[in-house]
Every structure is written in structure tokens, then in C-alpha cells.
Amino acid sequence: MQGGMGDWREDDLESFEVELERHELSPEGISETNRHLVERQALFRRAADVAATALTGFDEVVAVVLFGSVGNPLWKEVPRFRSYRRAGIALWHECADIDIAVWLSRLDRLREMRRNVTRALPVILGETGHGVASHQLDIFVLEPGTDRYLGRMCQFKACPAAKADCLVPGCGATSFLQQHQGFVLQPDALSPACAVRLFDRTTGESRRAVDLPGPPEDEIH
DSSP: OOSOGGGOOHHHHHHHHHHHHHHHHSHHHHHHHHHHHHHHHHHHHHHHHHHHHHHHTSTTEEEEEEESTTTSOOOEEOOSOHHHHHHTOOEEOOOOOEEEEEEESOOTTHHHHHHHHHHHTHHHHHHHSOOOOGGGEEEEEEOTTTOOEEEEEOOSSSSSOSSGGGGSTTTTSSTTEEOOTTOOOOTTTTSTTTEEEEEETTTTEEOOGGGSOOOOGGGOO
């Protein structure tokens, strides 16, 4: 058989998909997928540390917190992957992105801060052989003292950027502070039980996300 997937006959493709699903549902396939999901969280934790370091160089950064599934212990669930979903097989949770909250005492350097983070992320590819894209990292901006959610650091190169996202009411009222229609940051999302403080300028506290525990080795599979 020559050529790419486009040259395959329908029965060839069906046979390939059957074999692929058979492997995915085998003990070896389940183990491989679970390990990949655990390694993905570890990779994202490394990215969180890189982002935190890039942010703390700005003196207006009061604190940096990692929250969401990257900062919490993984749990098992029936995933979105078709073969596992149909078979009802639970896997470790798939971390979709990295959620970081940053408390800022001023908002006039958001573009510079986001650019610093984006420029720092490629170091992960050199260290691990796996990259993390800038769009996989969401940076939520909060007000010191009140913990009021203000918006997210925008990734676009201009503000406004002539994109549909820029049409959300209030978006760009502060340059490079993005708003999302209907989004509400849940009150408990940043509670100590759900979040990890990576940096606190007031107390001098710092912590690395990569040092957070993952599933025990004998439970990864």
C-alpha cells in the first residue's frame, strides 16, 4: 500500500481503525494512555513554573496562583475519547489547559507581561522534547485586596485586534485586558483547597508546581 491516508480504500481504513481501537482498549493501550495523561499534567506544571518566573520579574505582580486541574490531584473519569467512552473505561482526567491567576497592582504592562511568558515557554521544548503553546495558558487578572476578577491577559498583538473576541462588551477598555461573554470566575476556584500559591511578594513565599505530587507510580496504569 503506497501513498498517504487519502490513498487508502474504505475497507483498509476501517480495518486500521478496528486495530487501533483494539490496541487502545487492551491493557497495554490503556496503560499508555493513562501514562500520557499523567505526563501531560506534569508538562503543564512545568509550563506554569516558567510562566510564574516570567511574571514575577514585574514589580506590579503581587501574587501568582495555579488553579484548575493542573494544580490539583488527577482523578479518573470516562473520557471524551470515543473508544474509551463507548466501552465505559475510566482514565485519568485530561488537562486541557493551564489556569494561572495573577494579582496586579497596575495594569499598564499587560502586553509586555504576556509577551514575556510567550517568549519563555519554548524552553520547555528544549528540556522535555514536548512543547506548550501560548494559547494553552490562560492568565486571569485579579485586583489585590478585593480579589475581584478583572479579565484575562490578551494574546493578540494589537488591542483591539479586529477579531470577534474583541467585540465582547468591556473588552479592551483596559488595553490587552480581555473579557469573555458570560464568564464568571467561581468564588471557590482560588480557595486554598483548589489552588496552589506559586508566588507571594508580600510574604516572600514561592513554590514550584513541578514539586506537586502526581498519582503514585503503581496507580498510573
